[in-house]
Amino acid sequence: MQTLDFTVTGMTCQHCVASVTEEVTELAGVTEVDVDLASGRLHVVGDVTAEQVQAAVAEAGSYTAQPA
Numbered sequence: 001m002q003t004l005d006f007t008v009t010g011m012t013c014q015h016c017v018a019s020v021t022e023e024v025t026e027l028a029g030v031t032e033v034d035v036d037l038a039s040g041r042l043h044v045v046g047d048v049t050a051e052q053v054q055a056a057v058a059e060a061g062s063y064t065a066q067p068a
Contacts, residue, residue, distance in 0.1 A: 001031065004050055006042040008035070010063040023060040027052055041068065 011017060017035045020042065024033045029047035036042075042065055044053050050067055057065040 001045065001047055004044045004048070004053060005068040006044070006050075006053065006057070006065040007068045008040050008042045008057060008063055008065045010061070011035075011037055011040060013037070016061065016063065019060040020057055020063060023056040024053055027056055 008020060011020065014037065017037050021033050021035050024030060024035075024042070024044060027046070027048050030044060032043070032045035034043040042053070042057070054065045057063050
């Protein structure tokens, strides 16, 4: 299990936060997801790779996640 932190760009509202949270939470192996709109930060705990998280964020909408 690992902890991953990202900077997410493109989020402008709580709907964006909910979309990103939902997509990342659905990844197999994820145990914790925290998305902060104000800072644009995404914190993920689980057995996933950074690439899997970045793909899930992109799947949520017009967002990009870069390792922080």
